[in-house]
Amino acid sequence: MPLPPYWLRDNCPCGECRDPRNGQKLFQITDLPEDLTIDERTEADGHLAVLWSDGHRSRYPLDWLAQEPSGDGRSEAGKRLWQAADFAAGIPEADWDAYLGDPVEQAAVLGAVLRSGFAVLRGVPPVEGQVLAVARTFGYVRETNYGELFDVRVEADPNNLAFTSAAIAPHSDNPYRDPVPTLQLLHCLDNSAVGGDSGLVDGFRAAAALREEAPEDFAVLTRTLVPFVFRDRGTELRADRPLIGLDALGRIREVRFNNRSIGTLRLPAAELDAFYAAYRRFAAITLRPELQLEFRLGPGDCLIFDNVRLLHARTAFEQNGSRHLQGCYADLDSLASAFAVLNRRIAALDTIAEYFEGEGAAEYLGEAVTMAGHMLQAGALAEAAGAPPHLVAAALLHDVGHFGGTGLDLMEGRDNRHSDAGADWLAQWFGPEVTGPVRLHVAAKRYLCTVEAGYRARLSEASEFTLQVQGGPMTDEQAAAFAALPGAADAVAVRRWDEEAKDADAATPGFGHFRPLLAALMG
């Protein structure tokens, strides 16, 4: 396997090359010497070890070396191109409460926006400004000259056709902006008008059809810079961009399509003829019935869609009916980030669930209950005591550091430092309000044995044994220092539930009962 030296060295994961706190590289590419070569390479323990000609040593996991290329998912390669019939069984949608409460639902909605370009949330409270709250569940609102949010209803002196009752053909918004907002949200507050239905067209699909049917027209639209313009008293925007934008590999990455705001092209006559022929052909494709996905937004529906891919349309409506949407813009990068983070959290919840159901069903260090039973009891006790969610989670997860097969060390007399290991592991997803009590729950035992008469005598036999391994009761000085820690009270509370949670006969809820609470804390 050939290993390009600068590439390999640029990816060195050691603590000298990358800041261990944030993973960012600590050297510049120009810091590497000329004629860098690999002096030695050896494979062992699933790693490739490299000795470099400048004396540096690197170590790479073999499975990292073997990883397949992936992409950022933004070009046509990362999308599911569609036509209307593909949604005959229904469009991607979810209930607002389920979306808020369940990371799996939320990931499904965001994944649909990334893959299909849109999704609809149902049951979003039809109150003014709510569309901003929807956007903030996955990203940041992009303010424009239309405001932080805009009202789509008939206006007396509209600065945009959107604010009239006219039909609007499929188009993308704000093409005269660069950077153009990559997401749009439309939240329906009222739609009792006759007409005013919504339509979507997959602009990538339309562009792919043009490429298939008329490759030269497609090429013309990718290389002609079209001036998109918008002007009113306080605004004068212009962006020169092709109708079909390709990435550096020639894949469709962006569609801008809005006849209303195309300004005056200034090109040689033959190029203008060629552009207008291609533009008319592309426009005709976007109007094909099989590409028009039509649906009606009712009060409480919020449509989220990709504004650099999907074209949106509206049928005309009667002015005496009432129709009021509120919209805002946001961006795909934050939505994709939220999607990735949600998937990490879902994977973590699945891993924890597997521990509770697999390894956790094993004997718990000589206690009468299993590990899972002990932790579920601790969580249930915290819940029954009316503890806030972060303490219920800490009680539930306090011994998670025993998982991964290290619990036995402790019983053999070696401190497995399970409180630190658990807290560090949980810190990937939970804040210090959860990880703090986990980290301190062993110290809390040593503290209580010192400051509370009779506490040590109530310890279980196994717990008395591990107390010795963990350092025994605190000195008075240690206890005073512990009590002064900001999370000491929380840690003591968790410790008390820990001690109580060893009842072999207690009926406890399963892990699924706590999953929503954990999901909500992964903020």
Place this chain on the structure above:
Amino acid sequence: MPLPPYWLRDNCPCGECRDPRNGQKLFQITDLPEDLTIDERTEADGHLAVLWSDGHRSRYPLDWLAQEPSGDGRSEAGKRLWQAADFAAGIPEADWDAYLGDPVEQAAVLGAVLRSGFAVLRGVPPVEGQVLAVARTFGYVRETNYGELFDVRVEADPNNLAFTSAAIAPHSDNPYRDPVPTLQLLHCLDNSAVGGDSGLVDGFRAAAALREEAPEDFAVLTRTLVPFVFRDRGTELRADRPLIGLDALGRIREVRFNNRSIGTLRLPAAELDAFYAAYRRFAAITLRPELQLEFRLGPGDCLIFDNVRLLHARTAFEQNGSRHLQGCYADLDSLASAFAVLNRRIAALDTIAEYFEGEGAAEYLGEAVTMAGHMLQAGALAEAAGAPPHLVAAALLHDVGHFGGTGLDLMEGRDNRHSDAGADWLAQWFGPEVTGPVRLHVAAKRYLCTVEAGYRARLSEASEFTLQVQGGPMTDEQAAAFAALPGAADAVAVRRWDEEAKDADAATPGFGHFRPLLAALMG
């Protein structure tokens, strides 16, 4: 001159083809018939008249037809590429108060950011959050995972190298975002540390040097999609973009450069070797001393720079010194819009100034003062009365509709409707609080003649004559309707200053005295 028919028709300016209220096109390109041709074309009165094969008629100003191509100014074609020596006489900078008070100063700063990629405002109050106010003078703040604003100072557990005291080589920010924020602002609150100076490099200039010296390396960097990545507990961003982005015409349009956040490229080995050779060569160019513009930000300085063109750097600083910047992101499109609108306003102020100094120095409809003298007196009377700025402006500009050579009509007995003409013209830059009293100042005369005993008798001879042309005193019903208008009181106030302002001997300030007041009202 060949006239491509679809191009020409798409640009028809008639009221059927474009919404007169907002200038947006009212037809789709597919609405035009197949085989559209020009049946007749005639030139007269500076216009081209066209009769189309579908019967539509269009009329185009010849000077519109003759316009030269322009661009959006975002590629290298719209920039002034630089090296450090080009700023030996000083960097683009302005005083914050001057920037706020004078559109010419503000346009100079924004123009420098557009053309040279940066400017520094001095004397910006060094208080927390002020950087957001700076951004809002020309656009909208772009929120990111670093917050709406971010603090650049040493942090205990930084998620980014920026928040340490280490030196940082020239780079662009947030390359893992798409859309990437196109502007960055850095506002210095405190910089008493040793070191911590700022550096800028023109990334377009560096890229152009690479193209000149090593065209194949340049080509490699424009076609290699580089995965930029950032990950922490709540974030997982990735954007695959070339280091040097070209527009559809092959011009440099965007530079992304940040070694810290380049993830793992996955390409065939030969391509990785070629990429790393080109990347190292480009990185070395960005470090050339002649490209490093270095300066120090002191408290109250706010640097604004183009984040898709300029690379910014920082020297290391001593941790025991104190250094605190606040930054935020924004976008170039809004800044370019603000620049264009400012230039429109400056041109309008210049035009008004020319009226006052040229045409306005002429006889005023038989009065003893000139038109300019009359209007300046009216403005001065309003100011002396302590009127709010919008009324001073309305008094100053109330007769602006006489300009353009139509005043004579009125004296010949034809109503030139100068109040409407003036208000409509002013509405390009001023809000209704200014244009309203201008529009109603003739009606206010007719109103006062009806409701106020002795008012008519005090009119000047010329004003009595024009009263007749304008419809005479109002009926009682008309007067009641007028009095109920929201702007009636303002119009009456302006009218009284109007009547008073005919003193041939009054000393009045020149137009320049009122210019800042007008500039501030053009919001």
